[in-house]
Amino acid sequence: xxxxxxxxxxxxxxxxxxxxxxxxxxxxxxxxxxxxxxxxxxxxxxxxxxxxxxxxxxxxxxxxxxxxxxxxxxxxxxxxxxxxxxxxxxxxxxxxxxxxxxxxxxxxxxxxxxxxxxxxxxxxxxxxxxxxxxxxxxxxxxxxxxxxxxxxxxxxxxxxxxxxxxxxxxxxxxxxxxxxxxxxxxxxxxxxxxxxxxxxxxxxxxxxxxxxxxxxxxxxxxxxxxxxxxxxxxxxxxxxxxxxxxxxxxxxxxxxxxxxxxxxxxxx
Amino acid sequence: xxxxxxxxxxxxxxxxxxxxxxxxxxxxxxxxxxxxxxxxxxxxxxxxxxxxxxxxxxxxxxxxxxxxxxxxxxxxxxxxxxxxxxxxxx
Ligand SMILES: Nc1ncnc2c1ncn2[C@@H]1O[C@H](COP(=O)(O)OP(=O)(O)OP(=O)(O)O)[C@@H](O)[C@H]1O
Ligand SMILES: [Mg+2]
Numbered sequence: 270x271x272x273x274x275x276x277x278x279x280x281x282x283x284x285x286x287x288x289x290x291x292x293x294x295x296x297x298x299x300x301x302x303x304x305x306x307x308x309x310x311x312x313x314x315x316x317x318x319x320x321x322x323x324x325x326x327x328x329x330x331x332x333x334x335x336x337x338x339x340x341x342x343x344x345x346x347x348x349x350x351x352x353x354x355x356x357x358x359x360x361x362x363x364x365x366x367x368x369x370x371x372x373x374x375x376x377x378x379x380x381x382x383x384x385x386x387x388x389x390x391x392x393x394x395x396x397x398x399x400x401x402x403x404x405x406x407x408x409x410x411x412x413x414x415x416x417x418x419x420x421x422x423x424x425x426x427x428x429x430x431x432x433x434x435x436x437x438x439x440x441x442x443x444x445x446x447x448x449x450x451x452x453x454x455x456x457x458x459x460x461x462x463x464x465x466x467x468x469x470x471x472x473x474x475x476x477x478x479x480x481x482x483x484x485x486x487x488x489x490x491x492x493x494x495x496x497x498x499x500x501x502x503x504x505x506x507x508x509x510x511x512x513x514x515x516x517x518x519x520x521x522x523x524x525x526x527x528x529x530x531x532x533x534x535x536x537x
Numbered sequence: 538x539x540x541x542x543x544x545x546x547x548x549x550x551x552x553x554x555x556x557x558x559x560x561x562x563x564x565x566x567x568x569x570x571x572x573x574x575x576x577x578x579x580x581x582x583x584x585x586x587x588x589x590x591x592x593x594x595x596x597x598x599x600x601x602x603x604x605x606x607x608x609x610x611x612x613x614x615x616x617x618x619x620x621x622x623x624x625x626x627x
């Protein structure tokens with residue numbers, strides 16, 4: 270049985286879809302069978318980030334309602350072995366799917382794939398509840414900002430309160446700008462971890478490659494010189510159980526920050 | 538609000554420090570709002586412990602979390618009817 274992992278955040282626009290696309294692609298590159306599920310029904314996005322928007326015939330709601338078989342609705346990504354997408358319905362609503370239906374769907378997918386990654390909609394309403402229904406693990410994406418961390422805390426609380434067997438939530442801090450952190454103008458990762466009391470899965474820097482790759486429909490992990498892509502690769506390896514250290518370099522630590530730490534001021 | 542924050546933190550605190558302290562406070566509030574049961578449970582246990590030593594007026598009891606300046610305080614207002622003799626004598 271594969272792992273069902275939901276990528277969620279509470280707050281919108283913090284990088285759930287970007288994370289799902291890049292992490293999924295990296296996991297597939299590392300030899301896993303991966304399916305990405307766009308659970309953001311009504312606001313289909315993952316397909317364009319993956320560059321698969323022209324190939325959708327059937328979507329998640331078609332499968333749930335029995336209008337299509339699961340096999341028919343899975344879109345194979347031609348660039349990666351073993352990478353598939355199940356798109357969200359665009360003209361339907363969150364309430365058209367129930368938590369139970371989602372759970373059945375992800376259970377079925379977990380029998381075929383090593384990793385089932387669910388791109389969760391923003392918010393904590395029906396769409397969120399459906400997306401977490403069948404997941405055993407949760408990746409919480411947060412930006413180093415007060416509102417985002419606050420919402421992350423709320424979502425972690427809801428995740429912990431769910432019934433069933435679930436692993437503790439894991440945090441990805443996205444859009445970190447090391448220069449700002451060094452200057453004291455951005456929350457530090459350690460402070461976020463302490464406040465949220467969660468395990469850190471990875472740190473992803475702010476990276477222009479993300480925007481370029483989204484324009485092209487090619488996740489940044491395909492690009493050799495994307496720092497964010499490298500960070501997502503490391504996260505994929507951690508998810509596979511490898512002990513990849515969380516390097517400061519992942520966030521492109523500036524010389525100044527390192528200097529401050531070596532000299533002993535900056536809190537490390 | 539900004540005014541208060543700059544008074545509390547002074548001018549030379551970085552914006553990250555300010556963000557961290559604001560977050561700390563807001564999370565304390567959010568977490569207790571999420572679970573009013575938490576305060577209720579705390580109240581029940583307080584009553585149990587305090588009643589060993591004094592007779593209190595449970596109806597008049599008030600337990601809240603309050604934020605002031607850069608601190609969160611648990612404020613309990615517990616009217617005492619009388620002290621128990623055994624506790625005094627011990
Ligand atoms: N590390 C990064 N560096 C630069 N830009 C980024 C990074 N991560 C995400 N972005 C940009 O931020 C925007 C929002 O990202 P994304 O769509 O992944 O967020 P989301 O959480 O899925 O949003 P929604 O809640 O609307 O579903 C996108 O334009 C994306 O390109
Ligand atoms: Mg999204």
